[in-house]
Amino acid sequence: MRVALELQPCCWARAGIGSYTYELARRLRDTEDLTFWGNLFNFLGRNDNTAALSDITMPVRENRLFPYGIYRRIWDIAPISYSGLFPGKTDLTIFFNFIVPPRVSGHVMTVVHDMTYLRCPETMAAKNLRRIKKNIQYSVERSSRILTISAFSKAEITELLGVPAERISVVYPAPSLQPGTADFGVCCQKWGIHRPYLLYVGTIEPRKNLARLLRAFALLKEKYHIPHQLVLAGGRGWRDEEIFQTVKEISCKEDVIFTGYVSAGEKNTLYENASAFLFPSLYEGFGIPPLEAMTFGCPVVCANAASLPEVAGDAADLVDPLEEESIAEGIWRVLSDAAYAQELREKGYLQAKKYTWEASAKRLTELCREIGS
Numbered sequence: 001m002r003v004a005l006e007l008q009p010c011c012w013a014r015a016g017i018g019s020y021t022y023e024l025a026r027r028l029r030d031t032e033d034l035t036f037w038g039n040l041f042n043f044l045g046r047n048d049n050t051a052a053l054s055d056i057t058m059p060v061r062e063n064r065l066f067p068y069g070i071y072r073r074i075w076d077i078a079p080i081s082y083s084g085l086f087p088g089k090t091d092l093t094i095f096f097n098f099i100v101p102p103r104v105s106g107h108v109m110t111v112v113h114d115m116t117y118l119r120c121p122e123t124m125a126a127k128n129l130r131r132i133k134k135n136i137q138y139s140v141e142r143s144s145r146i147l148t149i150s151a152f153s154k155a156e157i158t159e160l161l162g163v164p165a166e167r168i169s170v171v172y173p174a175p176s177l178q179p180g181t182a183d184f185g186v187c188c189q190k191w192g193i194h195r196p197y198l199l200y201v202g203t204i205e206p207r208k209n210l211a212r213l214l215r216a217f218a219l220l221k222e223k224y225h226i227p228h229q230l231v232l233a234g235g236r237g238w239r240d241e242e243i244f245q246t247v248k249e250i251s252c253k254e255d256v257i258f259t260g261y262v263s264a265g266e267k268n269t270l271y272e273n274a275s276a277f278l279f280p281s282l283y284e285g286f287g288i289p290p291l292e293a294m295t296f297g298c299p300v301v302c303a304n305a306a307s308l309p310e311v312a313g314d315a316a317d318l319v320d321p322l323e324e325e326s327i328a329e330g331i332w333r334v335l336s337d338a339a340y341a342q343e344l345r346e347k348g349y350l351q352a353k354k355y356t357w358e359a360s361a362k363r364l365t366e367l368c369r370e371i372g373s
Contacts, residue, residue: 001372004090007038007060008068009097011052015203016288017113019176020149021096026055027361034368037061039086039093041068061086075101092371094147094364098132100139107371110139111147111171114285114307115156116207123207123282125238136161144371147171147364149286152307171363174355175292178264187269191259197229198331199274199298201267201289202281204258205237209280209303209321211246216280216327218250224332233259233270271296276334276341279303280321287311291355294348299341301330311355315347 005028009021028036038060042049045064053060063085074080083090083105092107100110116124117132140146140161146168148154154168188194198217202208210232217230247253262270271277277293279302287308290300294315302308303321312318319330334341 001033001091001368002035002037002089003368004061004086004093005036005038005058006093006095006097007040007053007056010056011040011047011049014052016173016286017097017111019288020111020113020173022052022056023174023176023357024171024361024364025058027357028058028365030058031365033372034365037088039063041066041071043067061088072101075103079103081105092144092368095139098139099135100142102138104142107144108142109145109147109367109371110143111149112136112140112153112157112161113149114153114283115160116283116285118160119156120207120283123205123239143167145169145367147367149173150307150310152310153285169363169367171360171367172355173286173288174357174360175288175295175352176357177268177292177295180265181269181272182263182265184269184273187266191231191257193229193231193257195227195229195255196275197231197257197273198276198278199231199233199270199293200278201233201262201270201292202279203234203237204232204240204243206239206242207282209282210243212321212324213278213280213327214243214246214250214256216324216331217256218252219324219328220331221252221255223328224336226332226335228275228335229255229257231257231259231270231274233262233267235261267292268296271298274298276301276331278327278331279308280319280327281305281308282321284308284311290316291352294345294352297345297349299334299344300348301327301334313347313351315344315351317344 005025009018036058040060040062042062081103082101090106093104095110100108157163158165220226247256271293277298277300279290281303283306290302290312293300300316302316304318305321317330320326
């Protein structure tokens, strides 16, 4: 059976979907009954994708006729076969970013990561929201199997899209930590960290619930007079005006640090030295950062919402993300009780080990076999 993977997400700024695609693709290996390759648009060969595809050993077939963005705009009106754009017959094609193009030959699997576009549409960029709304029904109907990233998301897809549970399979993500750490002193000097700190890692955007986190931090300062800074590590997303306005309004704004994008080594160092990791997100199909923090022995406080209780298990202090007082008290429990914080660290190590990319790649291989049988 010949299996093609759409590798386009690997070549964008690699966030959740790109990492998911890359980590699985780099671990898939040919077997007696399965042959894997990648599909990629690279107009006129202008892009050097060596770094983006490093460690992916399967052969990659490139289409150099036009950019992927142009193809996506015309695929509904131009009679172009997706499969015909890449040489060789394919028995199964896997798409990792919700949408299946028209005119794909053979079997299809697509990954529907979550139902943000229905549950929290106001938190999405308008362009991406339109793309999913327009194409999701066809993509689901065209797919022989729907893949998703948690039991929570599987239940959401069944409830909101009416897809029978037996057509949906879970292939979990896992922590994608690269080895190595940066010098902590250098990081402190770079960002002005000079006290114990609380840490958030992720995009600065509304769905991550950072405005409430900032107000909860202010409550901690006022009620318990904690000495900590709050470090928000990650690039800016969209519609982040409320977040930055909230910083201006709280009394402890001088203790809030936005790092912007951090390297893998810097991120590891921030996890390693934080007093607690905070993840009050309103909606997640999975949520990798809490597992990353657990890997580095950082106690986790996260939202009791969406998939996060499934991911974190009993290894995190779960709080109500809609209540600033609940967020603040969860953080205080960790900061004020050393034995409890140590308990979370020990449970966290074990919880994080439950999720590995090797196990997920094995599961994906099994699903490919099921489709071909």
